[in-house]
Amino acid sequence: MQTDRLTYNKLGTAILLALGISHAPAVLAQETTSKTPSEADIEVIEVGGFRGALNRALFEKRSAVTSKETILSEDIGKFPDLNIAESLQRVPGVAISREGGEGRQITLRGLGPAFTRTTLNGMEVPASTDGTDSGGGVNGGRAFDFNVFASELFNRVDIQKTSTASTEEGGIAGTVDLYSAKPFSNPGFHVTAAGQGGYNDVTEEVDPRMVFMISNTFADDTIGALFSVAKSERTVRQEGYGTVRWTTPVDDGSGIYTSAATANTQITGSPASDNCEYEEENVSPINCLWTPRLPRYDFFGNKQERLGITGTLQFAVGDIGTVTFDTLQSKLENDRTMYNNFEMFRSTFSEITPVAITIDDSGQQVIAGTFDNLTSRVENRQQVSETDFSQYVLSGEFFLTDALRLDAMVGTASSDARSEQYRYNMTNLTPHRFSFDFTGNPNVPVMEYGYDYTDPTLYDLSDGRLRATAVDRDNDTAKIDLAYQGAELEVKMGLAYNDRSVNYREEQINDFPDQDSAEGFTQILPYDDFGHGFDGPLNTFLVADFAAIEDQLLEKNWTPRTEQSWEIGEETLAGYLEFNYDQDIAGMNLKSNFGMRYVKTTSTATGYIQLDEVTVENDYDNFLPALNLALSVTDDVVTRLGISSTMTRPSLGSLNPGNPSFSYVNGTVSAGNPYLDPFTSNNVDVGLEWYFAEESLLAANYFYKDIETFITSSTEERLIDEVYLPFIDSDPQYDPAMALDPRTVPYTHTSPVNGEGTSVKGVEFIYQQPFRFLPAPFDGLGVVMNYTRVSAGEITGLSKNTYNATLYYERDAYGIRLSLNKRDDYITSYSGSNGNAEEGTTGPTYLDLSAFYNYNENLTFTIEGINLTDEYERLFTTGYGSQNLIREYNHTGTQIFLGARYTM
Numbered sequence: 001m002q003t004d005r006l007t008y009n010k011l012g013t014a015i016l017l018a019l020g021i022s023h024a025p026a027v028l029a030q031e032t033t034s035k036t037p038s039e040a041d042i043e044v045i046e047v048g049g050f051r052g053a054l055n056r057a058l059f060e061k062r063s064a065v066t067s068k069e070t071i072l073s074e075d076i077g078k079f080p081d082l083n084i085a086e087s088l089q090r091v092p093g094v095a096i097s098r099e100g101g102e103g104r105q106i107t108l109r110g111l112g113p114a115f116t117r118t119t120l121n122g123m124e125v126p127a128s129t130d131g132t133d134s135g136g137g138v139n140g141g142r143a144f145d146f147n148v149f150a151s152e153l154f155n156r157v158d159i160q161k162t163s164t165a166s167t168e169e170g171g172i173a174g175t176v177d178l179y180s181a182k183p184f185s186n187p188g189f190h191v192t193a194a195g196q197g198g199y200n201d202v203t204e205e206v207d208p209r210m211v212f213m214i215s216n217t218f219a220d221d222t223i224g225a226l227f228s229v230a231k232s233e234r235t236v237r238q239e240g241y242g243t244v245r246w247t248t249p250v251d252d253g254s255g256i257y258t259s260a261a262t263a264n265t266q267i268t269g270s271p272a273s274d275n276c277e278y279e280e281e282n283v284s285p286i287n288c289l290w291t292p293r294l295p296r297y298d299f300f301g302n303k304q305e306r307l308g309i310t311g312t313l314q315f316a317v318g319d320i321g322t323v324t325f326d327t328l329q330s331k332l333e334n335d336r337t338m339y340n341n342f343e344m345f346r347s348t349f350s351e352i353t354p355v356a357i358t359i360d361d362s363g364q365q366v367i368a369g370t371f372d373n374l375t376s377r378v379e380n381r382q383q384v385s386e387t388d389f390s391q392y393v394l395s396g397e398f399f400l401t402d403a404l405r406l407d408a409m410v411g412t413a414s415s416d417a418r419s420e421q422y423r424y425n426m427t428n429l430t431p432h433r434f435s436f437d438f439t440g441n442p443n444v445p446v447m448e449y450g451y452d453y454t455d456p457t458l459y460d461l462s463d464g465r466l467r468a469t470a471v472d473r474d475n476d477t478a479k480i481d482l483a484y485q486g487a488e489l490e491v492k493m494g495l496a497y498n499d500r501s502v503n504y505r506e507e508q509i510n511d512f513p514d515q516d517s518a519e520g521f522t523q524i525l526p527y528d529d530f531g532h533g534f535d536g537p538l539n540t541f542l543v544a545d546f547a548a549i550e551d552q553l554l555e556k557n558w559t560p561r562t563e564q565s566w567e568i569g570e571e572t573l574a575g576y577l578e579f580n581y582d583q584d585i586a587g588m589n590l591k592s593n594f595g596m597r598y599v600k601t602t603s604t605a606t607g608y609i610q611l612d613e614v615t616v617e618n619d620y621d622n623f624l625p626a627l628n629l630a631l632s633v634t635d636d637v638v639t640r641l642g643i644s645s646t647m648t649r650p651s652l653g654s655l656n657p658g659n660p661s662f663s664y665v666n667g668t669v670s671a672g673n674p675y676l677d678p679f680t681s682n683n684v685d686v687g688l689e690w691y692f693a694e695e696s697l698l699a700a701n702y703f704y705k706d707i708e709t710f711i712t713s714s715t716e717e718r719l720i721d722e723v724y725l726p727f728i729d730s731d732p733q734y735d736p737a738m739a740l741d742p743r744t745v746p747y748t749h750t751s752p753v754n755g756e757g758t759s760v761k762g763v764e765f766i767y768q769q770p771f772r773f774l775p776a777p778f779d780g781l782g783v784v785m786n787y788t789r790v791s792a793g794e795i796t797g798l799s800k801n802t803y804n805a806t807l808y809y810e811r812d813a814y815g816i817r818l819s820l821n822k823r824d825d826y827i828t829s830y831s832g833s834n835g836n837a838e839e840g841t842t843g844p845t846y847l848d849l850s851a852f853y854n855y856n857e858n859l860t861f862t863i864e865g866i867n868l869t870d871e872y873e874r875l876f877t878t879g880y881g882s883q884n885l886i887r888e889y890n891h892t893g894t895q896i897f898l899g900a901r902y903t904m
Contacts, residue, residue, distance in 0.1 A: 085146035101892030110790035113143030117171030126473035165595025183224025196899030240890025251835025255350030269359030296342035321398030444536025607658020664739035762790035
């Protein structure tokens with residue numbers, strides 16, 4: 001069948017109608033006004049609300065030649081989601097990591113956040129935010145921080161799980177495409193305003209969320225304008241218990257219990273005989289038992305403000321095309337206060353006397369103990385951060401002839417994040433008695449203190465880290481694509497240029513006047529209800545008074561830490577050729593996509609060694625073919641095959657050629673490698689989809705990724721090079737009283753290298769169906785479920801199993817949804833510190849709720865519940881490799897939002 005431009009526009013209009021868009025842009029609408037009923041052979045099912053969004057997303061999935069998932073505005077606007085990451089967690093194969101109870105980054109098909117490429121309105125974008133230490137700190141890598149955006153800013157998200165030649169490279173796991181609303185998508189005048197108040201049962205405060213959108217089209221729908229703004233506040237208290245890690249006297253590297261100290265120790269239980277072997281004779285075997293390194297109460301508080309603005313202008317260029325200008329601005333501000341008080345088993349075992357200990361049944365860890373001669377510290381952190389994101393994109397789609405289409409785009413985006421951290425140490429060096437007991441609760445012990453830990457005269461006051469970190473990221477992009485539509489074959493070709501840069505800087509405040517006594521600069525933890533509702537005993541404790549310290553002691557004179565700064569520049573130029581073919585074979589329809597992509601990458605990495613600037617250039621080429629087939633075996637069954645080669649470039653921070661980063665307390669040092677080659681992967685995807693009823697799907701997908709080159713860490717134990725000793729001696733972060741002496745104690749040196757490959761394989765299952773076959777009133781029920789199982793080698797962030805399920809009930813006037821998201825435990829580091837084999841996170845289960853009532857056609861009332869069961873965040877270490885030792889255990893509470901939405 002001859003496919004001309006008119007037929008193309010008819011198909012485009014039909015797709016827009018199927019997506020729930022009542023009008024097409026002028027360039028399409030003008031050509032379809034004379035359409036006869038016989039030409040409209042595409043069935044359009046008009047379904048509104050949440051079901052309608054699911055149905056439109058199903059249409060997108062079914063009509064695509066690749067394996068992809070789509071979330072449309074009803075999903076994002078009505079799911080109880082704080083940001084896009086939490087919307088994505090409901091997609092098969094997606095798991096998220098949270099920071100302070102809020103989604104921050106995603107893992108797709110078992111591969112970490114850096115393996116997923118993210119675009120906004122067609123352009124790759126950077127985004128960095130800050131976090132707590134356990135949350136990863138300030139993001140200076142390739143991973144995208146989705147919490148910088150409010151979910152209300154977007155009306156569509158595509159998750160591309162298989163690649164085409166026209167897909168820009170960079171995402172071995174896949175690509176997430178975000179789209180803000182466009183005026184031509186819904187011509188005419190429209191206004192939406194919504195407001196919510198969110199109550200959290202831990203903070204007992206109400207936080208507002210607001211969104212406003214206005215759009216209109218003019219001049220016979222040939223000009224369109226849209227403006228939206230979303231603003232929210234969030235108050236978080238993350239309360240709990242932590243150990244930082246567990247360690248043994250042997251593995252801690254700072255000395256063991258002396259024979260005299262253990263001579264009279266009362267021991268309950270027996271240490272395992274094969275725990276470890278120690279060279280010296282007459283050494284107590286309790287030196288090989290795991291002990292909580294820094295047992296402590298934890299408080300992490302955050303007051304967050306987020307503001308997002310979008311603007312779009314669209315112009316129909318006669319009847320040949322459309323020009324679109326998009327801008328998005330976002331600001332995220334965090335004001336964090338973090339307190340913890342800990343007893344110091346680190347670096348002091350040779351000074352501690354174990355009075356009595358109880359050993360667990362495995363014979364490997366101390367689950368209860370009383371100790372003399374401990375010292376303690378209260379660590380206080382105030383962290384003020386801000387991320388400013390901006391993007392400007394000019395794009396156009398033009399029909400040069402009936403068969404030739406030109407798409408072009410030029411854009412720029414930047415993400416500037418700065419975090420100032422004021423960390424003060426209050427140390428009690430007077431030896432004292434301390435006890436802990438895990439026998440009643442494996443996550444939170446009962447702790448007893450042999451001194452008044454609320455007495456400020458027992459503590460001194462010093463700055464532990466007065467430091468600022470800034471990460472400035474910029475992307476400039478230009479793309480041009482040509483598509484020629486023949487009788488049955490479409491040929492596409494294009495070029496893409498990207499110029500990326502990341503600038504990482506540190507500053508510090510020197511000469512803080514340390515105080516021999518903390519008196520006058522302290523207060524009791526300013527939350528009387530600390531620990532209320534927590535699963536275990538938490539007590540208030542003495543903390544720093546930030547206001548008093550800043551008023552009387554602090555002068556904010558920031559000094560650059562030039563030796564810790566680095567900058568990575570990266571230019572890429574890519575070209576592709578792609579063929580798309582649609583044909584009938586033996587009564588079956590086959591959609592095929594085949595293409596080749598070539599990309600050249602040139603990187604320039606700049607760092608410092610002893611304040612001397614070092615610049616290293618590196619370049620590499622990648623050839624990336626892709627084949628995708630979608631065969632409609634019957635009207636209801638689609639099979640898919642995808643074969644491709646993909647790549648992900650090295651982590652930006654790992655390319656730093658400059659000074660190593662030291663952790664003096666843990667005895668580690670890490671350095672970069674500017675000559676790293678990218679990760680490369682050969683991929684196979686096979687899918688079977690059965691659309692067994694209207695709005696219904698039963699599907700199974702198998703995927704296999706053979707990652708040929710995988711960047712891993714090379715580690716060795718050795719003394720620090722003497723060239724760095726003068727720098728260490730002058731570093732304000734080096735505290736001889738707490739540090740492992742780099743002159744006598746070997747440090748663990750870690751650097752990234754291109755190691756051997758690995759593989760990732762898995763299966764996804766999807767089930768979606770409205771239960772319209774049930775008798776009333778149960779015919780309003782429906783379900784959406786998916787399950788993913790992934791297996792791989794040592795890849796961080798991988799959960800073997802993830803589950804999602806949403807049960808909904810919907811009528812025209814009201815509806816309710818209950819959504820469950822669960823993932824297995826996952827490892828965050830395969831080279832845990834202080835002798836631990838690994839560090840990991842316990843897989844959480846989150847239960848959310850959303851309900852609405854349409855008062856009339858304009859006004860809707862809503863209620864949403866986030867984390868209904870108050871799921872706890874739990875981090876752990878694995879000790880010798882098989883243990884599960886608590887590292888952090890805390891909660892942020894349940895949040896309930898009440899709101900209203902008005903549209904016209």
